[in-house]
Amino acid sequence: MAVLPDVTATTEEVKIEDLQIGDTNINTQEEIERLVQIIWKRKHLLIGKGNALPPAAKGVVCDIDVGNAKPVAQRCRKVAIQFREKFHQLIKGLLSARMIRHSTSPWASPIVVIIKKNGIDIRLCIDYRLVNSLTRLMVYPMPLINDLLDDLDKVLWYCSLDMASGFWVVPMTDRAGSISAFITPFGLFEWNRMPFGLKNAPQIYQRLLDNALYGFVKVTQDQDRSDRRDVFETGEPDLARNESVLGRRSYIDDILVTRRSWDALCEKVEKLLDVSDEWNLSISVAKSFWGQQKVDYLGHRVSAEDFAIYASVLYELREADFYEIARKIKSTGDDEGVVVEEN
Template structure:
C-alpha cells in the first residue's frame, strides 16, 4: 500500500513557522509535554545551574555593522588627536574582523572545531517541556533568528535535551536556556588548562597604556563536528534542533575556545595548507608565510580527503609547527575570550595591536568593537581595574553589598564567602576575619543562635570588599617584602615591595589553621604564614631577594640552628632554598608602622580586630605548645 508522502516546507524557517502554527492550534494537554520549568533571573538556583545551561543571549541584531569611528580610543585628557588617529587607522585597516552592537553570528574560525566524546554512552532523549502560551511567541522568534543565521538546524538525533525558560525581573521578558546537565554527565572532560587569574594580572609593571579586546560571540565562531551536532540536540514544542556552531553550556566549550586563542597569541601550530590558502595575502605577508611553498606531507594529503567537520581536520590534530615569526605576538595569554595588554609607550601599543589583529585575522577570529578599549590609562579586565599605578578590585558584588543582610542559611553564608574568595588577594587578614563564618553550622544559622560575632565578621568583610586597597604591580627587579601576621586560628601575610622608603602591598594571602596548627605558638604560626606566601607566589618571587619583617626571632633561628627537631627541621630545609633576609621589628611607632603604605594595616591594629571576634568556645583544645629551645633562643637572638 502506498503511503501518502509528507514533504517538509522548503526552508528551515518555513518549517519552524508551520510548527509554531501547529502548537498554537493544539492544547497543551494534547502535546504530551513535560511540566514547564521556569527560573527567576538572579535566583540562587540559576546561579548554581548557570555553567550547565546553554543560556542564549538576546538576539536583536545578528549581523551588526561596525563603525570604527565609534571605537573607544584614547584618553581625552592625555592623548593627542594625532595619537588617536594613528591607532584608529590600525583599526580601520583591520575593520573586517570587528563587529558592532548586538550578538553577532561571526564567520567560523579557521582550523578548529568543537568535538564531543561521550564514550560508549547510549543516547538519551528527554521529553520536551511545555511553554506557557504567552511565552510561545518569544521562543519562536528566538529560534527563527538562530535558524536564519544557520547557528542551529533541525535535527534527527537520538539525543535530546529540554529547554528551560528564565524569567527576567520585569516578569515579561525571557531568556531561553538548554538544560545540558544530563548530556554533560556523559561528555568526557578535556584536560586542557584554563589560566590562573593571578597569572593574567601580572606583567604590567612597565606599562603606561592599555587595551582590552573582547571576542565577538566567541563560542559561535567554532564549528561543531558531525557527532557533536547530534549530541547537542535539544527539543521544545516547536521541534528537534541541533547546534551548527558551539554553544555555551556544553562541557569543554570554554576549554576549546581557550585553546584557539592561546594558539593564536603564542603561535604553536599553523593552519593546514588548504585553509591557509583562504587567508588574505596581506596577513600572509605580515606573518612571512607563503602557502605555495609548502611541501605537503603524505599525511596532510591523505587528511585533506577526510570529510569536513571532524576533529581530524583541525590544526591541533595535524600539529603542523608554526614558523618562528608566528611566535608570541604580545607575550600574553587570554582568559577565554578576553585579552588585555599594556605597553610603555603609545607607539609600542599601536605596534602590538597591529601584530595582534593580523594574528586574529589569520585564524578568522572576530572582535566586538563596543566591548573593547584601546589606548587607555586604565582598563577593566576579568573584574579588575588595571592601570599603571597597580591593580584595583571592581567586584560585581560591591554594588549593593552594603545593604546585604546576614544570610538565613549556611548555604547563603558559604555563597557569600565563595564570592569574596575571588578577591581575597585584596582583603587583608581575610582568613582571620572569615574564620568565624567558616565555623558556623547550619543549625546555628537557622536558629539564629550565638551569631553576634559572625554578624560582626560579616559586616567587617562587607566594608573591606567595597574599600579594597590598590595593589602594586609586582616588579621582579626589586626585592620583595613579606610581613606575616597570625592569630588564634589563621595565618596571614602581606607580600609587598618598597617604593621611596614605603612598603606597598602587592598581594594579601592567608589560610585558616588546621587542628594541629591551632596549638602552635604565635611565632610558629608566623612561619606558617611565610611558608604560605612562598608557596602561593613561588613563580613570582623565586630567585628574588625576599625581606621578612617579623615580631619574633624564630625565622632567624630556623635558618641558623643546627639543633632544630621535628617540624622545625622541615621548615628550615624548605626555607634554606630561598634568598631570605629576616628583620626583627619592634612595636614602637618608629618601627614597621612608619614605613607601611596606606594599603597595609599595622599588625597591632589587626590583632585588635581579630580579638574582638574571638568566640567563647573556639576550636583550640589545648594551650599553645612550643619547644623550650625556641623560647630561650627568642630572648637571646638579635637579628638584623
C-alpha cells in the same frame, strides 16, 4: 546550562568613529590617528552592535566524545502559554542566523525557562547536565586570574579587547551537532556553532586563543574558512613564529594588550590583528577599548597607578545566596523546567 541567545540577522555597519581609542586630553592627534589606521586596516575583523553570527574561526572545531554511551532522548518540557510566542521568535532568530538547524538526532536535551524578575521577560536555557556527565573531559589548563593580573601596574597603556561572540565562532562537528540536539514544543534542533554550557566549550575556545597568541600549530592559508578540520589533530608546528604576540594569555575571549610606550602598543596591536586575521577571529567594537590608561579587566579597574576589584562585584559576591541558587537549579522538574530569577 546553555543559554539560547537573542540574535539578529545583521549587525550595524562599523564606522571609524565607533572605535574607542585613546584620550584627547592625554594623546596627541597624531598618536590616535596612527592607532586608528592600524585598526582600520583590518576593519573586516570588526563587529558592530547587534548579535548576528560572526564568521567561523579557522582550523578549530567542537567535538563531543561520549565514548560508548547510548543516545538519550529526554522528554520535552512545557513552556507556559504566555511565553510561547517569545520562544517561537527566539527559535526563528537562531534558525535565520544559521546558529541552529532542524535535527533528526536520537539525542534530546530539554530546555529550561528562566523567568526574569519583571515576570514578563524570559531567558531560555538548555539543560545539558546529562550530556555533560557522559562527555569525556578535555584536559586543558585554564588561566588563573591572579596570574593574568601580575605586573599590570608596570605599564602605561592598555587595550581591553573583547573577541566577538566568543564560543559561537567555533563550528560543530556532525557528531557534536547531533549530541547537542535539544527538544522544544516546536521541534528538535541542533547547533551549527558551539554553544555556552557544553562541558568542554571553555577549554576548546581557550586553546584556540592560546594558539593564536603563541603560535604552536599553524592553520594553512589555503584552508577554506568553512572547513571543519581541526589543526590541533594534525599538529603541524608553526615554525615561522618565534615569539608570542603579547607575552600573556587571554582569559577566554577577554584580551589585554599592555605596553610602556604608545609606539610599542601600536606594534603589539598590529601583531594581534595579524594573527586574528590568520585565524579569522572577530573583535567587538562596542566592547573594546584601545590605548587607554585605565581599563576594566576581569572584574578589576586596572591602571599604572593601581588596580582594584569592583565594589559591585564584592557586593554581589557577599549578597549571593549560592545554596538557594543551587537548590532552584536542582529542583527543576522533568515536565516543566522553570526557574524564577530574583536578582
